Amino acid sequence: MAVWTSRGDIDTFGVTHTESGIAVEPLYTASDAPAPVPGPAAFPFTRGFREDGYRTRPWTFRQYAGHGGGSDTNGLLKYMVENGQSGLSIALDLPTQMGLDSDDPRANYEVGRLGVAIDRLADMEAVYDGIPIERISSSFTINGTAPVILAYYVAMADRRGIPRDQLAGTVQNDLLKEFVARGAYLYPPAASVRLATDVIEFCMRSVPKWNAISISAAHMRSAGATPVMSDGFMLSNAIAYCESVIARGIDIDDFAPNLSFLTSSYKDVFETVARFRACRTVWAEIARDRFGAQKERSMMFRVHSGGDIDAMTSEEPINNVARMALNAFAGACGGVQSMQVPCYDEAYEIPTEAAILNALRVQHIVAYESGVRYTADPFAGSYFVEDLTEKIAAQLRAIIEEVTSTGGSIEWISDGRMQAAISQEARVWEERVADGSEIRVGLGSGQRGMGGDGEITVHEFDPGAVDLQIKRLQEHRATRDSQAVTAALAALTTAAEGDTNVMELLVEAAKAGATTGEMCGALGDVFGDFDAPVGI
Amino acid sequence: MTRVLLAKPGLDGHDKGIKVLATILRDAGCEVIYTGLHQTPQKIALAAVQEDVDVIGLSMLSGAHVDLSRDVIEQLREAGLGERPVIVGGNIPLRDVALLTGLGAAAVFPTGTSYEEIIGWFAALPTATS
Amino acid sequence: MTPVPVEDAAVAEGLVRMRELAGALSDVERGGAGLRAAPRPSDAILGLVGPPGVGKSSLISALVRRARDRGERVVVLAVDPSSPMTGGALLGDRIRLAEHATDPGVFVRSFASRGHPGGLSAAIPAAVETALALGWDRVFIEPVGGGQNDVDVVACADHVVLVVSPESGDDIQALKAGILEMVDVIAINKADRPGASTLRTMLRSQWRGRGQGSIVLVSAADGTGLEDLDDRTREVGDGDASRRDAALVSAVLNDASVALRASLADATLRSAVIDLARAGDRSAAIRHLLEGARHA
Numbered sequence: 001m002a003v004w005t006s007r008g009d010i011d012t013f014g015v016t017h018t019e020s021g022i023a024v025e026p027l028y029t030a031s032d033a034p035a036p037v038p039g040p041a042a043f044p045f046t047r048g049f050r051e052d053g054y055r056t057r058p059w060t061f062r063q064y065a066g067h068g069g070g071s072d073t074n075g076l077l078k079y080m081v082e083n084g085q086s087g088l089s090i091a092l093d094l095p096t097q098m099g100l101d102s103d104d105p106r107a108n109y110e111v112g113r114l115g116v117a118i119d120r121l122a123d124m125e126a127v128y129d130g131i132p133i134e135r136i137s138s139s140f141t142i143n144g145t146a147p148v149i150l151a152y153y154v155a156m157a158d159r160r161g162i163p164r165d166q167l168a169g170t171v172q173n174d175l176l177k178e179f180v181a182r183g184a185y186l187y188p189p190a191a192s193v194r195l196a197t198d199v200i201e202f203c204m205r206s207v208p209k210w211n212a213i214s215i216s217a218a219h220m221r222s223a224g225a226t227p228v229m230s231d232g233f234m235l236s237n238a239i240a241y242c243e244s245v246i247a248r249g250i251d252i253d254d255f256a257p258n259l260s261f262l263t264s265s266y267k268d269v270f271e272t273v274a275r276f277r278a279c280r281t282v283w284a285e286i287a288r289d290r291f292g293a294q295k296e297r298s299m300m301f302r303v304h305s306g307g308d309i310d311a312m313t314s315e316e317p318i319n320n321v322a323r324m325a326l327n328a329f330a331g332a333c334g335g336v337q338s339m340q341v342p343c344y345d346e347a348y349e350i351p352t353e354a355a356i357l358n359a360l361r362v363q364h365i366v367a368y369e370s371g372v373r374y375t376a377d378p379f380a381g382s383y384f385v386e387d388l389t390e391k392i393a394a395q396l397r398a399i400i401e402e403v404t405s406t407g408g409s410i411e412w413i414s415d416g417r418m419q420a421a422i423s424q425e426a427r428v429w430e431e432r433v434a435d436g437s438e439i440r441v442g443l444g445s446g447q448r449g450m451g452g453d454g455e456i457t458v459h460e461f462d463p464g465a466v467d468l469q470i471k472r473l474q475e476h477r478a479t480r481d482s483q484a485v486t487a488a489l490a491a492l493t494t495a496a497e498g499d500t501n502v503m504e505l506l507v508e509a510a511k512a513g514a515t516t517g518e519m520c521g522a523l524g525d526v527f528g529d530f531d532a533p534v535g536i
Numbered sequence: 537m538t539r540v541l542l543a544k545p546g547l548d549g550h551d552k553g554i555k556v557l558a559t560i561l562r563d564a565g566c567e568v569i570y571t572g573l574h575q576t577p578q579k580i581a582l583a584a585v586q587e588d589v590d591v592i593g594l595s596m597l598s599g600a601h602v603d604l605s606r607d608v609i610e611q612l613r614e615a616g617l618g619e620r621p622v623i624v625g626g627n628i629p630l631r632d633v634a635l636l637t638g639l640g641a642a643a644v645f646p647t648g649t650s651y652e653e654i655i656g657w658f659a660a661l662p663t664a665t666s
Numbered sequence: 667m668t669p670v671p672v673e674d675a676a677v678a679e680g681l682v683r684m685r686e687l688a689g690a691l692s693d694v695e696r697g698g699a700g701l702r703a704a705p706r707p708s709d710a711i712l713g714l715v716g717p718p719g720v721g722k723s724s725l726i727s728a729l730v731r732r733a734r735d736r737g738e739r740v741v742v743l744a745v746d747p748s749s750p751m752t753g754g755a756l757l758g759d760r761i762r763l764a765e766h767a768t769d770p771g772v773f774v775r776s777f778a779s780r781g782h783p784g785g786l787s788a789a790i791p792a793a794v795e796t797a798l799a800l801g802w803d804r805v806f807i808e809p810v811g812g813g814q815n816d817v818d819v820v821a822c823a824d825h826v827v828l829v830v831s832p833e834s835g836d837d838i839q840a841l842k843a844g845i846l847e848m849v850d851v852i853a854i855n856k857a858d859r860p861g862a863s864t865l866r867t868m869l870r871s872q873w874r875g876r877g878q879g880s881i882v883l884v885s886a887a888d889g890t891g892l893e894d895l896d897d898r899t900r901e902v903g904d905g906d907a908s909r910r911d912a913a914l915v916s917a918v919l920n921d922a923s924v925a926l927r928a929s930l931a932d933a934t935l936r937s938a939v940i941d942l943a944r945a946g947d948r949s950a951a952i953r954h955l956l957e958g959a960r961h962a
Contacts, residue, residue, distance in 0.1 A: 537753070537780075558756055561754065562749065562752070562754035562755060563749070563752055563754055564752065565754045567748075567778045568754070568757065569758075569760060570756065570757075570761070571760060571761065572761040576768075578677070579767040579768060582677070582681075582684070583760060585681065585684050585685055585688055586684055586773050587688075587774075587775060587776060588688040588689065588692045615685075616681070
């Protein structure tokens with residue numbers, strides 16, 4: 001594992017090694033330059049997919065937002081669109097992420113807190129009231145419940161009379177990383193991958209512009225992996241998903257266009273640029289050489305940068321705006337398709353409306369004032385960045401080789417090897433923080449904790465929205481056609497027990513008035529539950 | 537020998553901090569029992585009873601720390617472990633620290649607290665030397 | 667919203683029993699003698715040993731479920747290693763038993779080995795007796811894991827199951843001379859995976875302990891073979907005293923090594939032993955150590 005761990009000379013960390021621990025020279029010269037890289041818009045797509053870069057269109061500005069009930073979030077989304085946001089990103093609350101209805105005792109205290117509660121189709125329709133879903137794309141950070149959330153969205157489009165092939169957006173739907181890093185899985189690994197694969201197949205056939213999965217590194221980074229290690233595991237997981245779809249007899253070129261990725265910009269600008277370039281290179285190799293893709297579109301590592309939320313400090317929070325600008329600049333130089341930057345108040349709470357607007361404005365400033373859109377892949381040809389790109393690509397290939405040659409991602413996750421590798425790295429990082437070699441400007445400067453004596457205002461949770469959400473849910477259960485719901489859930493169960501793709505049945509159940517908890521519960525009765533190995 | 541139960545109440549699955557703390561406390565000589573994710577206050581209290589731990593540590597990053605801590609402390613009291621110290625860590629805004637100690641938390645360690653400080657707290661326990 | 671009370675009456679009642687047992691086990695762990703059940707059934711204590719990663723805890727969880735269906739109150743004693751350097755330990759076996767977390771009839775206690783060799787902690791034998799004396803019906807013991815050296819459990823359990831999986835071929839080679847000769851039943855877990863029946867054939871030819879019938883193919887995940895395994899672990903002991911005697915001897919030797927190690931805390935004795943050993947006379951060092959320990 002030594003290849004991509006971040007141990008370095010701790011005394012000089014930050015000068016001699018990148019964030020992922022790659023050694024850096026004080027000077028690079030022409031003798032360090034690798035052979036010129038082809039492109040853009042040519043294999044292996046190191047330089048991106050477009051000859052004109054961002055000239056005709058910047059990346060999609062997509063800030064993450066949502067809390068309370070559907071109408072609270074609707075107001076927030078409209079406000080963001082009015083202020084120049086070009087894509088939506090919906091934050092869902094933890095009970096929705098865990099497949100629980102708002103009145104489930106296990107959901108206690110968490111309803112509407114970190115995102116919006118979606119208990120049923122009407123909640124989704126409230127979120128999108130008056131928003132033209134045929135014209136603006138939406139991203140949902142949803143995994144265990146992804147099939148259900150996508151079913152609501154498609155059912156909403158059906159009821160509005162919008163053809164499914166006009167819908168654009170993303171469900172995260174990356175269950176493998178949930179077992180490793182974030183814990184929002186509902187079923188055992190094999191069943192989870194089967195459902196993720198159902199979503200991919202459904203999108204390929206029925207909602208072709210939808211990203212059926214956003215294979216994610218960012219959460220593994222948050223759990224302690226170095227940026228490069230998280231990218232390596234992300235690509236290993238991508239291979240596992242592809243194998244699962246291909247096992248259904250589906251050609252790589254038919255479903256690869258529905259795959260997307262999530263890995264973030266971090267504080268190290270040069271490493272960030274090189275990481276995005278290296279990920280594009282290695283994914284193109286995987287798609288073409290491992291899976292035999294013919295179409296260029298299948299080889300494109302289309303990525304959303306999630307932003308370095310963990311870098312936000314609660315002390316001197318206004319400093320975070322500088323971090324956000326560097327984050328956005330690095331992502332743009334790295335050629336991402338879509339971007340979120342963290343918000344300055346995000347160290348302790350979900351952001352306020354003002355903080356989300358500020359983050360959007362930071363993206364606008366980088367896009368319209370910095371000159372980053374003059375030319376495609378502006379760092380290309382830099383001795384340093386080209387060398388770093390090559391080194392990172394080599395590390396990614398080494399990680400992928402190690403994982404795939406020793407059982408593959410699903411085994412690494414089922415027996416906790418991936419978790420353990422990340423936990424070890426988390427401990428290394430904490431030791432660097434403890435000995436002062438991990439520098440966070442402003443930390444230790446004063447008051448710990450925002451919202452105390454208060455330099456800035458933080459989001460206040462509104463318990464009233466929860467009571468209203470629960471009341472409406474219970475009214476809905478009392479007044480709906482319960483026979484239709486029962487029949488729809490029974491059909492869902494039958495599909496889950498066999499090999500039938502569950503997606504159309506979820507769309508029907510959503511239209512019949514079934515709730516999130518009922519649909520996930522019906523699947524859970526078939527698939528059982530699971531506790532992932534801790535892997536300390 | 538100090539026995540510690542580390543638990544994550546609620547639905548939040550961010551466990552980097554609690555896992556790192558588990559290894560750091562182990563290296564400081566504690567016996568650490570980690571319950572895993574998605575614990576209810578009742579499950580935490582029952583585990584604390586069965587394991588007869590000296591300290592119960594909770595980690596929450598979901599914003600629901602006040603309500604969940606209150607429930608855990610209440611359940612421990614009902615289970616007869618009201619005198620065992622409960623410590624709380626995670627994304628805890630300063631305004632909530634006094635609230636948590638008022639509810640009965642023995643110590644609050646918000647994100648950014650040094651592990652040195654936490655180990656120091658454990659070292660001062662009467663069980664640390666026995 | 668109000669806090670969720672301990673609303674389940676069975677849980678409230680179970681709490682009293684749990685606290686009684688929890689306190690008694692802590693006494694035992696501090697060196698107390700514990701309690702002894704007067705007459706007790708001869709099939710109440712089940713040990714499960716085996717290499718890491720074969721699903722021992724999942725199998726215990728499934729067997730606990732069966733015991734609960736019979737109305738038995740169950741105790742699981744799980745042992746993990748203590749760090750020899752710091753004495754600290756990470757005890758993670760509860761996670762695999764999560765499905766029983768709110769069952770008042772299931773009590774799970776994690777033990778750190780605290781330097782004791784043989785796969786158990788020094789407190790386990792007394793802990794088992796104490797649990798039975800306090801009216802709990804069935805005790806599962808999960809030793810440290812690794813299998814080969816987990817011999818102490820044979821001396822203290824009525825039945826011992828060696829759990830393996832189709833992936834553990836290499837580990838079984840290492841087990842051949844040790845625990846393999848002492849177990850009653852071999853359970854091949856994850857029996858749905860390729861290689862399970864090949865493994866059974868291999869084990870049949872290697873394992874001459876108890877005849878072919880006691881190798882069981884199981885799957886903790888889908889329940890295959892659990893009834894068969896459960897039945898076999900409830901058969902009245904067959905009087906194979908030599909096996910238990912061998913394990914007892916081994917356990918006593920383990921205890922002896924702990925006692926001898928403790929006697930080396932005496933600096934004079936320690937340096938004398940080191941001097942003799944350094945001079946090349948190991949047997950003189952051993953004689954001196956035994957002598958010194960006797961007087962300690």
